[in-house]
Amino acid sequence: MKFLALAFFILFFGATSPLNAQHLDQMTKQLYQPSAFKKDIDLVQTTLKREHPNLYLYISKKKLDYKFDSLRKTIVKPLTPIALYVKLLHVISSIGDGHLKIELDHAKLTPQDIAILKKPLLQHPIYQFEYYVTGNRLFIAKNISADPAILKGTEILSINSVSAARLIDSLNGYITADGYNTTFKRYLMNHSGLFAERYRFLFPDNKRLDISLKSSGNPREIKLEAQQKKGFDSTGVAMLPSTEYRRLTVDSNIAYIKLRHFNIGPEYAGYQDIFADIEKRKLKTLVIDLRGNPGGNLVWPARFYSHLIDSPRYFYRLPEEIKKQKQLYNNQKIRVWVDKISGSAFELIMPHQFTFKGKVYVLIDGGTFSAGSLLAANLKTLKNVTFVGEETGGSKNVWTALTLKSLTLPASQLLLRYGTLPAFFGDLTSIDGRGLMPDVPVTYQMEDYLSVRDLELDWVLKDIEKNISGR
Numbered sequence: 001m002k003f004l005a006l007a008f009f010i011l012f013f014g015a016t017s018p019l020n021a022q023h024l025d026q027m028t029k030q031l032y033q034p035s036a037f038k039k040d041i042d043l044v045q046t047t048l049k050r051e052h053p054n055l056y057l058y059i060s061k062k063k064l065d066y067k068f069d070s071l072r073k074t075i076v077k078p079l080t081p082i083a084l085y086v087k088l089l090h091v092i093s094s095i096g097d098g099h100l101k102i103e104l105d106h107a108k109l110t111p112q113d114i115a116i117l118k119k120p121l122l123q124h125p126i127y128q129f130e131y132y133v134t135g136n137r138l139f140i141a142k143n144i145s146a147d148p149a150i151l152k153g154t155e156i157l158s159i160n161s162v163s164a165a166r167l168i169d170s171l172n173g174y175i176t177a178d179g180y181n182t183t184f185k186r187y188l189m190n191h192s193g194l195f196a197e198r199y200r201f202l203f204p205d206n207k208r209l210d211i212s213l214k215s216s217g218n219p220r221e222i223k224l225e226a227q228q229k230k231g232f233d234s235t236g237v238a239m240l241p242s243t244e245y246r247r248l249t250v251d252s253n254i255a256y257i258k259l260r261h262f263n264i265g266p267e268y269a270g271y272q273d274i275f276a277d278i279e280k281r282k283l284k285t286l287v288i289d290l291r292g293n294p295g296g297n298l299v300w301p302a303r304f305y306s307h308l309i310d311s312p313r314y315f316y317r318l319p320e321e322i323k324k325q326k327q328l329y330n331n332q333k334i335r336v337w338v339d340k341i342s343g344s345a346f347e348l349i350m351p352h353q354f355t356f357k358g359k360v361y362v363l364i365d366g367g368t369f370s371a372g373s374l375l376a377a378n379l380k381t382l383k384n385v386t387f388v389g390e391e392t393g394g395s396k397n398v399w400t401a402l403t404l405k406s407l408t409l410p411a412s413q414l415l416l417r418y419g420t421l422p423a424f425f426g427d428l429t430s431i432d433g434r435g436l437m438p439d440v441p442v443t444y445q446m447e448d449y450l451s452v453r454d455l456e457l458d459w460v461l462k463d464i465e466k467n468i469s470g471r
Contacts, residue, residue: 022110026413031078036411038072044088044102044416047407048095053333053422054400058096058179058433067091081412086201088414089174096433098178098369098394099401101417105408124200125209125224131156131195132449133186136165138195139446140213145224150213153450157212157219160203171198177393179433183366184393191292191367245274247283254464255281255356258289259304262296262371270300275307275354286356287460288379289363291389295370298402305378306352308360315378317424318343325428328398334422360385361463363456364438368392370401376436377425386463388456389442392435397426 045068048055056064071091075084088102129150130142138156156164168189175194177184189195209224244258255278278286302315319338323329329338362379364387373394379385380396402421409416426436442455 022112023105023108023413024113027081027104029080031080032084032411033078034075037075037079037084040084040409040411040414041068041072041075041088043407043409044068044092047416048100048418051405051420052095052097052100052400052418053331053337053420054097054398055095056331057398057431059094064091064095067094081414084412085414086174089176089201093173093176096177096179097400097419098176098181098184099399099404099417099419100176101415103415103417105413105415108413124196124204125206125226126159126196126199126203128224128227129156129196130193131189132446133168133189133195134444134446134449136168137446138164138168139449141190141449146227147222150222151215153446154213154215155446157214159199159209159211160206161210167199168195170202171195174198174201178369178395178399178435181366181391181393181395181433181435183391183435184369185366187292187366187393242268243271243274245277247281248287248461253281253283254285254287255283256287256289259293259301259372259375261294262298262300264297264300268300271304271307272352272354275352275356278356279354284358285361285464286358287361287363287457290368290372290376290392291363291365291456292367293369293372293375294367295372295374295394298371298374301371301375301378302347302349303352305375306349307355308379308382309349309351310355310357312348312350313378313381314346315349315374315425316346317428318346321428322424325431327431328424328428337422358384359464361460362387363460364389364392364436365456366390366393366435368435369394370399373399373435374423374425380426380436386440387436387438388440388459389438391437394435395433396436397428397431398422398424 055061068091071087074087085102085104092100092102128143128145129140130144132139132141140150140152140154140156142152143150158164159167171189171194172182172185175185175188175198189198207226211222211224213220213222240260242260242262242264244256244260246256248254248256257274298315305313305315319341320343322334322338328334360379360382362376362385364376368376369392373392373396376387376392376394377396380387399419400422401419402423404417404419407416407418408414440459442459444453444455448455
């Protein structure tokens with residue numbers, strides 16, 4: 001399926017592929033003694049205790065220690081690294097840090113590994129549909145099974161007698177996110193194939209799925225058998241440009257800027273030409289689309305921000321501001337960091353020559369994460385800005401990233417990736433573990449998804465028209 005990343009196929013291919021691979025065989029077939037994996041778990045726990053500054057912001061030390069202790073007790077027989085991966089992922093996700101990950105080391109893939117991923121392999125039946133999650137309901141977004149009578153938009157009531165609501169709740173426990181946020185998890189299920197992938201984590205050995213469906217009010221039972229499908233080939237997939245700029249219509253004075261991500265190389269000239277054109281055309285309204293923006297290099301959102309401010313501003317909370325926040329400053333790691341860093345270490349963002357001063361609408365959703373959510377939090381402080389959509393996937397107030405480290409676990413060869421520096425912004429009087437909330441909440445139903453409607457942009461255009469009519 002087009003949205004499945006290469007890594008998704010790595011995780012369980014070994015149980016079905018008759019060909020030889022190297023690193024993949026080690027990860028999916030080779031068994032390791034409990035003592036070796038318990039040492040890996042110990043290393044994860046001690047490393048996070050030593051280096052993660054916000055480890056106990058959303059979960060108590062007592063509760064997290066209990067989860068690690070319980071994990072160790074479940075390992076009583078030899079396991080594969082993939083089995084440990086699944087167990088560790090469930091503990092890691094409880095910490096409430098969307099940047100904290102346990103994953104496979106793709107750098108270790110050999111040419112034989114890559115070749116096997118491009119050959120036909122026996123797929124788990126769950127991959128015969130693409131899925132759409134809304135609330136606690138599950139729908140078929142695309143049918144690629146052998147039964148063409150199953151229509152797009154059909155609701156899945158249960159899989160192997162487990163209700164869709166229960167499945168969604170369980171799978172959420174295997175996706176990392178900031179704080180208590182749920183929109184980021186749902187976004188990944190709907191746009192990154194994580195519903196199917198996480199389902200396979202929990203039920204890797206299913207050869208057949210008994211699925212209860214409902215379409216047009218009529219229930220139906222189907223059985224899905226595993227079938228031959230071609231593996232995902234990641235070559236030749238072109239990434240969309242990081243930035244899209246256009247007028248919404250040829251004759252309109254509405255500028256639209258889509259910021260897809262901030263993983264931008266140093267050769268990028270920046271946003272100067274865009275805002276110069278906006279100024280030249282005297283466009284009065286600006287729509288900034290941050291939906292699905294996962295973040296990237298923090299230099300770029302700060303530069304974009306410089307085109308929207310009329311006085312110098314900081315992109316983060318300064319140390320003296322953090323000292324006033326008891327919940328943060330009582331954390332010893334944060335206190336040490338705050339006390340040794342000075343305000344001069346923070347770059348003061350100066351207004352750019354081309355600065356937009358008109359009405360701004362910002363579109364956000366659960367995919368607005370990391371640097372994307374930090375830009376949204378900064379934009380929230382400006383006047384004449386309206387946020388439309390849903391709660392951002394990235395925390396509004398606090399997240400941990402900036403300097404990212406990785407650690408290879410000796411026995412399993414899994415990678416632990418974690419941030420070591422906290423970033424603070426927003427209302428520091430309330431560290432609630434939630435994203436930035438929209439001024440105008442927008443909720444999609446399955447019918448909207450099937451119709452490929454853009455409800456956020458629809459609302460913006462209606463609001464602009466209403467304001468014009470009002471004047």
